[in-house]
Structure formats: C-alpha cells, structure tokens
Amino acid sequence: MSSPDLPRLRIGxxxxxxxFADRYDSANPLVLAGVTLPxxxxxxxHSDGDLVLHALSxxxxxxxxxxxxxxxxxxxxxxxxxxSSKIILRTALDKAVEKNLKLINLDxxxxxxxxxxxxxxxxxRESLAALTGLPAGCVNLxxxxxxxxxxxxxxxxxxxxxxxxxxxxA
Numbered sequence: 602m603s604s605p606d607l608p609r610l611r612i613g614x615x616x617x618x619x620x621f622a623d624r625y626d627s628a629n630p631l632v633l634a635g636v637t638l639p640x641x642x643x644x645x646x647h648s649d650g651d652l653v654l655h656a657l658s659x660x661x662x663x664x665x666x667x668x669x670x671x672x673x674x675x676x677x678x679x680x681x682x683x684x685s686s687k688i689i690l691r692t693a694l695d696k697a698v699e700k701n702l703k704l705i706n707l708d709x710x711x712x713x714x715x716x717x718x719x720x721x722x723x724x725x726r727e728s729l730a731a732l733t734g735l736p737a738g739c740v741n742l743x744x745x746x747x748x749x750x751x752x753x754x755x756x757x758x759x760x761x762x763x764x765x766x767x768x769x770x771a
Contacts, residue, residue: 609769611702613664617655619644620758633711633718634725634742635687635732640716644759647676651686653709653725653742654732656763658686658693661704664767665697690732702767706739713759718744 622629622643629643634653644650658670670689673696674681697703707729711718718725722742730737747754 610705611664611666611767611769613660613662613763613765613767615656615659615661615663615763615765616761617652617659618758618760619646619650619652620752621645621756631716632686633721634709635728636721636725638716638721642716647682648674648684648689649686652759652761653711653729653763654686654690656761657707657709657729657733657765658690660707660763660765661690661693661697661767664765665693665700665702667693667696667700687732694733697767701769703769704733704735704739705766705768707733707735707741707763707765709742710762711742711744711759712747712753712761713744714746714749714754714756 622645625641626643631638631640631642631644632649632651635651644652655670662669670693673692674684674689722744726737726740726742729742730740752758753760
C-alpha cells in the first residue's frame with residue numbers, strides 16, 4: 602500500500618522505425634526530435650516521419666494506458682498525411698494530463714548507422730526539453746549503431762526507443 606504523499610509512478614516505453622526513401626526529397630527533410638537535420642536523407646512516413654517524437658509519444662501513451670499513436674492518428678486517414686509529429690506529441694501529453702500524469706524524465710535511444718547524430722544531439726535534447734516542458738537535466742538522448750548488422754546496419758532506415766517516467770500526486 603502506498604502512502605498518499607508519495608507520487609503514483611508510471612513507466613512507458615515506445616518504439617518506432619522508418620525506412621529511408623530511395624532518394625532525398627527536399628520537401629521531406631530528415632526531422633528528429635523536432636529538429637530538421639542538415640543531411641540529405643528522407644524517411645518514408647505518413648506523417649513528417651520524426652521517429653523520435655513517435656517513439657516518445659507512444660511511451661507517454663503507454664504510461665497513461667491510453668493506446669498508441671496508430672489508434673489516434675491512423676495512417677489510413679488521408680487528412681493526416683504529413684502531420685507534424687509535434688502535434689502527435691502534444692496530443693499524447695494532453696492524454697496523459699487528462700489522467701493527471703506529468704512527465705518526470707525521458708530517455709531516448711536512436712539506432713542508426715547513418716547519419717551521425719552526435720553533432721546534433723545537443724540541439725535535439727534542447728528541442729525535446731522545450732516540447733515536453735522538462736528541464737534539460739531530465740532529458741537524455743543517445744545514439745548507437747548496430748555495427749552494420751541487420752536492416753539498420755545496412756542503412757535501410759532508422760529506429761528509436763523511448764522510455765518515460767511519469768507521476769501524479771493525485
């Protein structure tokens with residue numbers, strides 16, 4: 602039995618993966634964590650393809666036991682084509698607030714052979730902090746490769762895992 606003065610804690614996990622387009626499309630640049638990266642890569646997606654915000658949104662929805670982004674933003678809905686992942690994240694955060702949950706911290710892992718994300722990691726962390734309202738010290742972002750193994754190692758696409766801790770005092 603928990604004490605009424607202790608927070609109710611919830612953990613959420615999200616995962617997303619997108620393949621690279623055959624050709625770079627300047628109308629569809631690579632956007633990760635709300636940041637447009639200066640690389641000539643495009644991801645195939647129904648939305649803007651920001652797999653960091655997709656994984657984060659699913660993690661938030663998971664912690665809130667509120668479904669997933671596919672249920673809220675189905676790729677069968679043509680009116681959602683090209684939707685900003687910032688809207689998806691805001692919707693997920695709003696669903697959590699409806700359940701009296703607030704983000705405590707988040708941890709993101711991007712898995713990609715290319716592009717190298719270390720030059721952009723600071724900007725991406727700042728963007729995540731701004732989009733979630735968290736202090737920078739509560740936002741972590743890291744990148745790894747698969748050492749050239751599998752579809753990610755063959756540079757066919759990118760993937761992302763997100764873990765969030767959410768809490769409520771109600």
